[in-house]
Amino acid sequence: MSGVSHFRHLPDDVLDDLFLRRPQTLTVDSSPRRIAFALGATLYVPATRSDLTSVIRRRADSGVTSMVIDLEDAVDDDHQHAALESAITAVNELAEQRWSALLLFIRIRTPDQIATIVERLAPGHALAGFVLPKFEAATGEVALAAVAQAARQTGHRLYAMPVLETAAVVHRETRDDELVRVREILNRYRDLVLAVRIGATDICGLFGIRRDRDVTIYDVRVAADVIASIVNMLGRSDRTGFVITGPVWEYFANHERMFAPTLRHTPFRNNDAVVFRKQLVNRDLDGLLREIALDHANGISGKTVIHPAHVGIVHALSCVTEEEYRDALDIADHEGGGAQPSAFRNKMNELKPHRNWALDVLDRAAVFGVTRHDVNFVDLLTAWSGE
Template identity: 30%
Template sequence: MKILSPCALGATLYMPATRVDLLDVVFRGKLPELRSLVVCLEDAVAAIDVETALSNLHVLLSAINDRGGRPADGPLLFVRPRDSGMAAVLNDWPLMKHVDGFVVPKLTLRNLGAWEQAVTNPELFLMPTLETADVFNPVAMVELGQALKANLNHRIIALRIGGNDLMGGLGLRRNPATTLYSTPMGYVIPMLAGVMGSQGFALTAPVFEQLATPNLLSEELELDIAHGLVGKTAIHPSQISIIQDMLRVSLEDLNSAKLILSDIAPAVFKHNDVMCEPATHFKWAVKILERAEWHGVRQPDAVHGDAPIRLAEVAR
């Protein structure tokens, strides 16, 4: 089974399976900067349109097959089934060989077994979404994390935090003038970062639903990154470049990470007036290099929209 880095996700755009332009996105005719695409059969599709959406998905995968597969430089492709029953059907489609995996909606410890039985194809990765009332309970999250590690750990790229569903469960909607961290998600996100992050899971950040305040999106992304989140759901194509620009690594962090990972690094040393301790900062440094590989390095004088230096490209 291939390995996918959670940093490869970048901005993840959800598109209803009823859309007719999905093939253009897969083959970079549209949104060439997009890193990951989710074809949604769940919340984005009305019950009356499910059969049409399934048919459209089959048409999409058939077209990909006719072209000899997805392009190597195209976005990662995921499908979000409506439930485990639909996932079991899709799991057996031969054309699913052109899909990287499933986004699992509303995963809980109670329905985990049904999903394990439904998705038996070992080539399909999973991105469970944490968006039910259980998520507010850290004990439930510890138990869910342990269950995921026991049976599915090698197939999980990242856990997605479903901020809108979690807020909706509280009867709330974010204030358009503040970040999500000024809501009860200011408790949930750090808790998940600690509980699930300590078990080795990467997490992605909830969607930012305001389109008129890109500066506030950037502010929220700074907090996402400070909590160790590796990507963010995009609600509109205009957010893609903002998200992926913010995920770039600063040159100062890159240099610090390289020094920490050096074979000749002392036990404790000072760099740019900051104390570095390789034994403590090792994991941070590894993650910084991985982010730099996928998203590039933000130059000191760079402005928004400048092309990043991507280490993966330099290496080639």
Template identity: 30%
Template structure:
């Protein structure tokens, strides 16, 4: 599996690397890219393997908001059958590993997480990259993390957890600092099992009866932006090494010139500027835009490489295009992030920009 396979290699100075669930965590944590949420009741095999979701390397199968509580049992059986079918076709050679996206399961609550994992065989679990934990808070966090550790030890598999910060305890200002600091301290004890921190912009907005328009971004909703800023402040410090994924963009279209797509691209740019990497998506057409925007442009890559090369000497030097100051120590953490992202999403050639790629895809200037 690798990102941006539909983009010609001629556009890349450095082609995106291949990865799978066993790729080292320090690189895999950047690789979520466009993470497509899928209803657990869908025809999952035909949607993901037979048709092969174009430009989608990560899926999350949802047992929570996407289905009714009365449908959870049917959803679980559907997912177990899906995993069995993939395993059988892998063994028979009808499907290869590169056709299988990273598979995550969004559980409904801690009890369903425990119950569902008790139904998984080792073969089924081997196909799962991890679990996402909705409305992760002080009340449920220890249960989720302790059981995640048990699953890893029981099956001798690498199974990751991705907590989702989206509850009232996080967005309400009077609770926020105590809650986020508690969760950060707890997660530190299980850090090897944590692949991503995720945030729920739609849930945060819902608490206040708000919803952004297609002409605005999540950062224009001040009460939500205030919370996202604090989450980045607590979890986004370079020394801690967490990757935080951006909230979903609720609008989609197959027309690259639509307001829905323009809004998505604009919000991804803001996501990156604010310290997020990757984005939850709710429609396959959103995937290519998320992943293109996470590729690294040539100029920033060369600057980043030169900063890392000069790390021991320190100092200041002129940037690649003679248009900026590169200060080695203050820009060192940025440079590491850029180079890691370049490995996963690729580095564009000198004469290739995001706008040029979008023009080739049919965008109008």
């Protein structure tokens, strides 16, 4: 990875208007936690795409910072061999072009594919690692060991992102024991594990549920319970936790709505963007906006996405406001505890309880930048989309 930065596709004058502190460029030598935050909206693309290399490059040019070439659920059984060949070819073509402008991963179907892929990669490849689906204690260590072996073999740092989505994690009678065992395995490979992903589609599938676009994943109680348990076990801020990424939002086209949109009119009227709000609502993206807000409220960073239209929304809502940034600096600068009013005089900052929050905000500020005081999410969204 030569360098990844958010909003890099926008002109300098637009960046200056939006940001008090611009997003920093991250490299392979950056803090793994910051790289994990930099995943942002991770866009999945089927390995069977005929124009895979050009798709990856186009998406990077449009602001995507992480992509996954999918060999698993997006590819049917009859096309597995062709998909594997396509993925290897794409990574090698990018190496030949000396191109590495985003974090690129391959989602494998079976652990043995890791060695097959790595053995055929060209020198100087830009592969950042592997997504490990259906990860569970009984079989997951094999996949992590394969990633570790691949990194040793190539002398190239490779990350792993396990996906939690199997019955052992989901069902109440096995969940706690399973998550404890998963945590023990992940801790043994901590240097490799970039982030833990949540497979909400598979989780819902175990109950015959496909959530409607009128609701968020947090309205599906059985799925929300699983997410809460994963964050509780694996997302702690006591040096035992990992970055947890948000589940996929499946929808991107309009439909007949049962409920009124919850997206407020005022920010869009104030920004002369009423038509833009209508476009968001017509494409069900107001539901995505709400779910991202709930992701953040539940300790989750970034999101799996399956459509380019989702990327800018995830990134816009990941930026740090000037108010958050000033609060985080005030809290991080004091280790003795106590409480003090925010510099914005609208809340109390409790220095010990809020410290972990503050440190995460400073990492997120480095990755996504700090917006100016008069900039809101509508400004970011309209700048991203060119409205």
